[in-house]
Amino acid sequence: MRDLTAGMRYLGRGQRWVFGHGRWFGFGLLPALVALVLYVAALTALAFYADDIAAWATPFADGWDGLWRDSLRVLFAVLLWLGALLVSVLTFTAATLVIGDPFYEKLSEQVEESEGGAPSGPDRPMWAEVWISLRDSLYVLWRMLLFTVPLFFLGFLPAIGQTVVPALGFAVSGFFLTLELVSVAMQRRGIPVRERLRILRTRKALALGFGVPLVLAFLVPLVAVVLMPGAVAGAALLVRDLTDDGGPGDEQDPASGRFGDEPPRTHAQTHAQAHGQAQPSAQPHAQPQHPAQAPGFSAPKPQAPDPRSQWGSPR
Template identity: 45%
Template sequence: MITPLKEFGTGVGLLLHGLRLVLGNRSLLLRGALPVLVTSVLLFAGLAALAVNTGDLVAWATPFAEDWSTVWRTALRVAVGVTIVVGTVAVSLLLFTALTLVIGGPFYESIAEYVEDTVLGGVPGAQRVGWARAAWIGLRDTLALLGLLILSGIALFALGFIPVLGQTVVPVLAVCVGAWLLAVEVTAIPFIRRGQGLAVRRRTLRRSRSMTLGFGVPVYLLCLVPLAALVVFPAAMAGGTLLAHRLTEPVSA
């Protein structure tokens, strides 16, 4: 019997396999890194602005706490601050992934093709995605995923007001939600090449939640490290292709 922990480890292993592939092929690494460089500038500028203004945002969101005791007011505002930062990071990474895939669509399709043709033996009847089609599908899917993120973010924001729980469990749940949605986005191209849309992609990944999170969580966390995304994102594209192949063609995987 395959345990969730073993499946999680398999997901991590697929990311590591993708990392080995791009590090062993400088052309793949360069193709995957160029779009990341453009969107990283936008992401880090936004996060820097958030860091500078978080205190003001928290105070604006909690005017009712001005008359509270110092201990309770501080506890509440720390909880709200953590929730705002975690939520903003989740939205930023989702948009970062979407913009990167839109800008670098042809580059990432070539990575998926390379992995499928040279490592996996090809995909019978694989469709050509093309930049325009990939951009349209990516934007459409991002709006749907952003809606899911906002709904889950509202629930997590409410939980963030609970002392202790809001500073421990909520950030972990937020990372898992963000990592899941990021995995859904990163695996888009290999699923589209198989003629499968967002609904099928989500159902397929849902059947192996632990494996998907094992792949998505390290990608999500590593993308928070400055400049790490230059290597991590191409590796995630290669690893996401391996993940899609494994879940859609389990016999040959």
């Protein structure tokens, strides 16, 4: 339950962030607007040619009575358009992320910078970033269809199809929508799409708390366009929790500017590091190690013993 409400809080924090930074909100609207125009144009063209497509797909009805033939083809055209609308809803986020990859990468990075620092992403040309984003989106869509197609047919069952199946459908859509949105920040960290899926599986409630409200909101026309910038911003904040970047107890390393690269130090370890002594192990039952063998130390060159020092520390 805690993870479920935490996911909702991340979504709310992302929306507050973009509305508090109007320039970045407008910047993040552009890809969603472009995707919306393309989808509306495609659905309009499909509606215009739906009758011709229905006639081409049902040649066996040419010899039927006019009423039955026209009824069949009208039903076919309506179902075809509704199916295209469903596919549009399922793929809108993925298409928007592919179209707006450079935009959302900058937006996500700016959000993380405002929270204390963003990891430096891999140095790749723009075409490579777009190709990776497209490939990952197709993988996510394929995995989502493995669930949504069976749920579509189960929806025809009495009682269950009108109660349990819709709830499962929203949960599946919310989970995979979260997977799509966190891809921007996780791709910057070099996390492959299969590893992203594994990470979200360990925090299902967090992913559902973030994604399911978005799925419900996206059912309202044009709301997806308005909420997309905040969704990307909230996903960047969520990734910082999933990858322990900037989480509780983490401190920024001034030398590298990265978060969460190593576990928090104990007071004894911090004191030992400040005085050049061997750091005690963080594990209570760990065997003592020679400083040259301890993690983080490089073996010193052999030197003559210095009677004034012990382990390299002044007496």
